[in-house]
Structure formats: C-alpha cells, structure tokens
Amino acid sequence: MGSASNEQEMPAGEGSRRRFENLRGVQWRIDLGILPCHSSSSVDDLRRVTANSRRRYAGLRRRLLVDPHISKDGSSSPDPVIDNPLSQNPDSTWGRFFRNAELEKTLDQDLSRLYPEHGSYFQTPGCQGMLRRILLLWCLRHPEYGYRQGMHELLAPFLYVLHIDVECLSEVRKQYEDHFTDKFDGLAFQENDLTYNFDFKKIIDSMEDEIGSHGNTVKVKSLNELDPEIQMTVLLTDAYGAEGELGVVMSEKFMEHDAYCMFDALMSGSHGSVAIVDFYSHSPSCGSHSGLPPVIEASAALYHMLSVVDSSLHDHLVELGVEPQYFALRWLRVLFGREFSLENLLLIWDSIFAADNNITLDKVTEDDADSGFCIFRSPQGALIPAMAVSMILHLRSSLLATEHATTCLQRLLNFPENIDLRKLINKAKSLQTLALDTNMSSVSPPFDGIYNHSRSMACERSYSYTLI
Incomplete structure (x- = not known):
C-alpha cells in the first residue's frame, strides 16, 4: 500500500460529518478540536496531528508515572538515605509513588462500578488499566482539580467509541483484505494487531449494510473502486502513510493515547x-x-x-x-x-x-x-x-x-x-x-x-x- 493518495483533501463542515458518521471516534476527535476539519486538511494532516497528540501522551506517561523499583535511565537508584520508602520528603520518588497508589485505590472503587450492563467490556483488565492510567495522569497533570467522582463516567464513552471504530475496522479488513495486506518482494504479511476479544456483534451488525458484508471477501481491483467511506478507512489505517504506525488514525495500540486526548479536550473546553x-x-x-x-x-x-x-x-x-x-x-x-x-x-x-x-x-x-x-x-x-x-x-x-x-x-x-x-x-x-x-x-x-x-x-x- 502506498500513501500517495493520502494527500487528497478532506471535506469540511457537514461534508466531514457525513464522511465519518460511522466512525464516531474519528468524528468526535474532529468535533473536539483534536483533529483538523479544514477543507485543506489531507489524510496525512490527520495522521501527523494524531501522531503528535500520541507523542504528548507518551511523554506525560514517562514523566508522571513513577516506579521507584525501576530506574528510568538504567542508572543506579537515588541515594537511599534521601529517597526511600520511609522518607518524609513529599517530592521523593517514593513519596510520589505512594500518593499515586492512594489515588489509584480511589479510582478503582469507582471503576469497579462502571456501566454494569456493559461489564463484559468495561470490567476487563485491559479496559480497567487504560481507564485507571488516563484518570491518574490527568489528575497528576491537573492537581488543582484532582479526581472528582463522576469523571470516570465522562472518560468511559471515549474509550468505548474508539473500540467500536476498531471493531468496525476489523470488519472492513475482512471484507477488503487485499487492501490491508503488505506486499514486499512478493511476500504478503497480514497485519492484525487486534488483541481484545470483546464481542461488539450487536454494534457491528447495524453497520453491515454500509460495509456490504455478505460473509465473503469483496474483490476489487483498485482502491478507487471502493465506496468513499471504505476508501477513507483504508487510507486512515495505512501503516506506510505519514508518521508510519504512530499516525494510523484508528489503532487499538493507541486507544489509550487517543482517549486521553478526547477526555482532556472535553474537560478543558478546547475548540x-x-x-x-x-x-x-x-x-x-x-x-x-x-x-x-x-x-x-x-x-x-x-x-x-x-x-x-x-x-x-x-x-x-x-x-x-x-x-x-x-x-x-x-x-x-x-x-x-x-x-x-x-x-x-x-x-x-x-x-x-x-x-x-x-x-x-x-x-x-x-x-x-x-x-x-x-x-x-x-x-x-x-x-x-x-x-x-x-x-x-x-x-x-x-x-x-x-x-x-x-x-x-x-x-x-x-x-x-x-x-x-x-x-x-x-x-x-x-x-x-x-x-x-x-x-x-x-x-x-x-x-x-x-x-x-x-x-x-x-x-x-x-x-x-x-x-x-
């Protein structure tokens, strides 16, 4: 797959909304001002902004999540006389670690009760871990607010819609597998980084008419023969486009990064x-x-x-x-x-x-x-x-x-x-x-x-x- 066609321009306003109406996670990121919506914005523009937002989140994780058992630079640990589990210094690594642990306990109490009717998803260890880290990082990033009960309920829908997008992508992959296959020196390597097994069948079934699912792979000769919505899905997930894998707009690997950006935009009132x-x-x-x-x-x-x-x-x-x-x-x-x-x-x-x-x-x-x-x-x-x-x-x-x-x-x-x-x-x-x-x-x-x-x-x- 090449990325030459990624430079096509994106429609703005209502046109943009119609194009992404079945990709709610992408559309919300546009609505919240995370992704650009200008008519001059290309797919590569979306990918570059996506990659940059994910880099910022990764930087926050490296800076704010502390584990005194592990040295970040691989060097020896700090002076144990000053920085140890019994230290009274609130700014010590151990002091920050214990404060974070207390906050995590509070978060876990609320997260354990989150959307019981969807417990098979929200209560999975992977989902709970992402929600916990996002809330912890946001609170550490905004100590003037900290964590307040109810914030977890504002975050959860973002992770949910991102996962639905990924599941929709999975269905598109099945129908148009040739356009998601890497071909290099005559060898094909099928990409598939989907690791969760949560069943979104009810959600996906409602999308099947749009995708054209009939139980068989759809064979088309070129990308231009696909429905515009499917074309965009392929382009947004091209690992060889701008920023490489980090710029893949719909990626399960970076759901946590994207959900944080959406939650932060909602809380801060951006755009x-x-x-x-x-x-x-x-x-x-x-x-x-x-x-x-x-x-x-x-x-x-x-x-x-x-x-x-x-x-x-x-x-x-x-x-x-x-x-x-x-x-x-x-x-x-x-x-x-x-x-x-x-x-x-x-x-x-x-x-x-x-x-x-x-x-x-x-x-x-x-x-x-x-x-x-x-x-x-x-x-x-x-x-x-x-x-x-x-x-x-x-x-x-x-x-x-x-x-x-x-x-x-x-x-x-x-x-x-x-x-x-x-x-x-x-x-x-x-x-x-x-x-x-x-x-x-x-x-x-x-x-x-x-x-x-x-x-x-x-x-x-x-x-x-x-x-x-």
Missing part, C-alpha cells in the same frame, strides 16, 4: 467548547457576574430557560422548593451519563460535540459580557441546558401533578428509559436556537432569589450521593 471540569469547581469562573460556581450558575441558567418556555412548570417547581441544582449537579457533571443508556448517551453527545463553537454571538456587547449566563455564550454551551430543559418538559405532566418536592426530585433523578430520543434531542436543538436567537446570555439572571450561594453549596454536599 471553544464548554470546559466540563469547571462543573467540578467550587470557585466562580473567570468573568462570571454571578459569583457562583459554574455548575450552580448553569443550573440557574436552565431554570431561566424553563421560565421562558414554560412559566407554569417553572413556577410550580419553584413553589415546591425544587431548586435546579438538586438534580442538575448530576445531569451536568457527567453530561447526562447517568440518565440514559450508553447507546442513547452516545447520540446525545453526537449532538453536543457537533455544535459549531466557531460561531460567536454578535449580539453580546462588552457590557453584556460581564453579566448574564456564561453557558449561553456558545452554541455548545446553550445546547447543554437546552437538553436539560427538554428532559424537564418531557416530564411536564407528572411534575405538575406532584405536590411534593421529594417526589419531583425522584422523577427528575429517575428519567424514564422508554423515550423518543430523537424527539427529545430535536426539542433541545429548538431550545438552543431560541437561547442563541434571543441572546439569553445578556439577560440579567435572578441570582438573588432562590439561587442562594450558601444553600447551593450545602445542596451540593447533600446530593453528592446521587453520583454514586
């Missing part, structure tokens, strides 16, 4: 998106007019949106004393991960990540920038509370029929499983459009009312159990 890690902070965000922690302000924002679209329901909840943060802490911090099945959650995240954050709100003036709800200042930010309001509206009848705050909260924190998800997402998108068109970010919010800072923080402590 103009919302920084989800702010929802774990107790301090007001920079530029916030409310003086409230971001998750409390975002909770107030979704209630403000509710008051605009359904004042009766909003007033009913307020009269009962159902403050938004009572349920929104969990909804926002894990990005609705506890309210939906994993399969449905992926569809919701598709819409959230696809929000074009390159669009700015022209209506926001300098005076407005210091007031209002920060979360309404970007399309992705507006879609998150819009999704929450769509969920509340779905429960409208049952909530209005309830006269007790506890019962309301029970219904909000036990969202029904049998729903029309597409309808729910479409409603959220219409609310997002309303928020952006009416410029809700410049509206002075009622922070002095029920959104009391001290009570909100007390509520956060009281309702932390909802993440367990």
